[in-house]
Amino acid sequence: xxxxxxxxxxxxxxxxxxxxxxxxxxxxxxxxxxxxxxxxxxxxxxxxxxxxxxxxxxxxxxxxxxxxxxxxxxxxxxxxxxxxxxxxxxxxxxxxxxxxxxxxxxxxxxxxxxxxxxxxxxxxxxxxxxxxxxxxxxxxxxxxxxxxxxxxxxxxxxxxxxxxxxxxxxxxxxxxxxxxxxxxxxxxxxxxxxxxxxxxxxxxxxxxxxxxxxxxxxxxxxxxxxxxxxxxxxxxxxxxxxxxxxxxxxxxxxxxxxxxxxxxxxxxxxxxxxxxxxxxxxxxxxxxxxxxxxxxxxxxxxxxxxxxxxxxxxxxxxxxxxxxxxxxxxxxxxxxxxxxxxxxxxxxxxxxxxxxxxxxxxxxxx
Amino acid sequence: xxxxxxxxxxxxxxxxxxxxxxxxxxxxxxxxxxxxxxxxxxxxxxxxxxxxxxxxxxxxxxxxxxxxxxxxxxxxxxxxxxxxxxxxxxxxxxxxxxxxxxxxxxxxxxxxxxxxxxxxxxxxxxxxxxxxxxxxxxxxxxxxxxxxxxxxxxxxxxxxxxxxxxxxxxxxxxxxxxxxxxxxxxxxxxxxxxxxxxxxxxxxxxxxxxxxxxxxxxxxxxxxxxxxxxxxxxxxxxxxxxxxxxxxxxxxxxxxxxxxxxxxxxxxxxxxxxxxxxxxxxxxxxxxxxxxxxxxxxxxxxxxxxxxxxxxxxxxxxx
Numbered sequence: 001x002x003x004x005x006x007x008x009x010x011x012x013x014x015x016x017x018x019x020x021x022x023x024x025x026x027x028x029x030x031x032x033x034x035x036x037x038x039x040x041x042x043x044x045x046x047x048x049x050x051x052x053x054x055x056x057x058x059x060x061x062x063x064x065x066x067x068x069x070x071x072x073x074x075x076x077x078x079x080x081x082x083x084x085x086x087x088x089x090x091x092x093x094x095x096x097x098x099x100x101x102x103x104x105x106x107x108x109x110x111x112x113x114x115x116x117x118x119x120x121x122x123x124x125x126x127x128x129x130x131x132x133x134x135x136x137x138x139x140x141x142x143x144x145x146x147x148x149x150x151x152x153x154x155x156x157x158x159x160x161x162x163x164x165x166x167x168x169x170x171x172x173x174x175x176x177x178x179x180x181x182x183x184x185x186x187x188x189x190x191x192x193x194x195x196x197x198x199x200x201x202x203x204x205x206x207x208x209x210x211x212x213x214x215x216x217x218x219x220x221x222x223x224x225x226x227x228x229x230x231x232x233x234x235x236x237x238x239x240x241x242x243x244x245x246x247x248x249x250x251x252x253x254x255x256x257x258x259x260x261x262x263x264x265x266x267x268x269x270x271x272x273x274x275x276x277x278x279x280x281x282x283x284x285x286x287x288x289x290x291x292x293x294x295x296x297x298x299x300x301x302x303x304x305x306x307x308x309x310x311x312x313x314x315x316x317x318x319x320x321x322x323x324x325x326x327x328x329x330x331x332x333x334x335x336x337x338x339x340x341x342x343x344x345x346x347x348x349x350x351x352x353x354x355x356x357x358x359x360x361x362x363x364x365x366x
Numbered sequence: 367x368x369x370x371x372x373x374x375x376x377x378x379x380x381x382x383x384x385x386x387x388x389x390x391x392x393x394x395x396x397x398x399x400x401x402x403x404x405x406x407x408x409x410x411x412x413x414x415x416x417x418x419x420x421x422x423x424x425x426x427x428x429x430x431x432x433x434x435x436x437x438x439x440x441x442x443x444x445x446x447x448x449x450x451x452x453x454x455x456x457x458x459x460x461x462x463x464x465x466x467x468x469x470x471x472x473x474x475x476x477x478x479x480x481x482x483x484x485x486x487x488x489x490x491x492x493x494x495x496x497x498x499x500x501x502x503x504x505x506x507x508x509x510x511x512x513x514x515x516x517x518x519x520x521x522x523x524x525x526x527x528x529x530x531x532x533x534x535x536x537x538x539x540x541x542x543x544x545x546x547x548x549x550x551x552x553x554x555x556x557x558x559x560x561x562x563x564x565x566x567x568x569x570x571x572x573x574x575x576x577x578x579x580x581x582x583x584x585x586x587x588x589x590x591x592x593x594x595x596x597x598x599x600x601x602x603x604x605x606x607x608x609x610x611x612x613x614x615x616x617x618x619x620x621x622x623x624x625x626x627x628x629x630x631x632x633x634x635x636x637x638x639x640x641x642x643x644x645x646x647x648x649x650x651x652x653x654x655x656x657x658x659x660x661x662x663x664x665x666x667x668x669x670x671x672x673x674x675x676x677x678x679x680x681x682x683x684x685x
Contacts, residue, residue, distance in 0.1 A: 027469075033471070034413050090412040105632065109624075208476050209480065215473055255487045256483045256486070258480070259482070259483030262479065
């Protein structure tokens, strides 16, 4: 059975993206995104110690070691910040560089570990096709696909089985507590899933791409929807799109695969941020300027009404003087109120309120 | 025997040419990042340093790509521009969307770093081995510091400290009570940008010695350690700078004794050790003195109970 190496790399990337992007939704919503930064760095220490202990890169030992060091990181961070000596972000920023630094020193001190420190950061997904799994000396295909596939099943069942618990404890912790949904247990289970996902994904794509897939697609999805279920689907889809496009770009430009995947997640996020419906920068800017226009319309009509009431005349130029607007903006507004038939211009260029305009002004004052 | 060895390493700072610059460069980094880190910790922006350090990587790649030299000042300029840009993007994400700061930091960190890796791999594919020198910014390579690097670092650090001293009062107000500062008429927005820019410079200095990945530790750990000993901002900054500088010197000395031990990780472990010592031994908040105080307290209350019961016995006699 021969599968082309391109397919194996893309398959690996898609599985990493799907695994990280689904769990990442909960990290983003629970304001624990930087926990993935901490875990994905400190798993190095666990992996190195595991390799030392068993004398080789046994997948099971590596995963166990990585998960244990992930749990160690979380516990140390929580211990530090519950002691009241440091804030949570400071605790994260102290624990993970410390554990990572120990890991780096262990790797460089022992030449026989076969872990390249730089590949820890940006992975070696390029080599995924060469790492095959043997069952009774029978080649059963790529190791990374198998491991990541099993992880995907575990992650999907975790989310499906505990969906209600995860949802309620994410959005309303006290409700979860009072309803007996054990938010603390859910929290630790989630952290174990994060650690497991980080370790397994880390093996193939490196620490930084793990963080990118955990946080960026989920954040983009967060800007697109208010429903948790839709956010999960969107996050996974955006992650997979980034993986595929990132791979194609990397092949096209002959650059690092994991680096270009991370860059594409960022580009997709940027597009959603700028062009996204409702929450995007453009629609936000449009909404704000529309609201400002509405308010200014009210100001102008009330102004005209008041001035006419005290026997003074209003023209476009007097408008910009007394209301402090630029000439262009006053002109735009006065054209608009004439178009809408709120006012009429008489021969001297002064405004007079029409019946519709009068009604609108009275609406404002009521 | 061991003492003699330690002494000879220590004397090496004065005699050994390489070690002198390595230790000096690391000390400059430690002092600068220690002093400025106080503000990031107090402003609850600890991981901001992590994000902007990662964001600096593409700047190094671009600077090399366009300028074609490994002149450290140009690379630092590129790094500073991107680090600053990354910081601004993070602030823009949190202020214009409902995404919280932690996720915004994660986005900047991973995407910019990814872009940096793309650039480095591109440089590698077009330039062969010439890219090798850029890798050192990942974990830092204090051992590669030469005299001109150290002079550059010293100038940058002096700029940071001049700004810090000139704007000390303003930085203090924006850190502890920015709305009060605003009511006094301080341009809080510009001050925040200025403070961020100074922190960017400190981060850029750090890229040479501890690298992108571990830089965050140099900003947070000295400040957190100093915080255990004092509640006064001025003292905290001075103490933090001392801790940072000390860990730079000790770390570079330890790493010079062992073959292949990178300076960055050793410095980080040293400063974390100083933090641990501070946790245990600081007089007000430390575990040791708290334990002693608690013991004394329970002893005094035991004594009190004893005297009271003795008095009772005297008054009423034995029953």
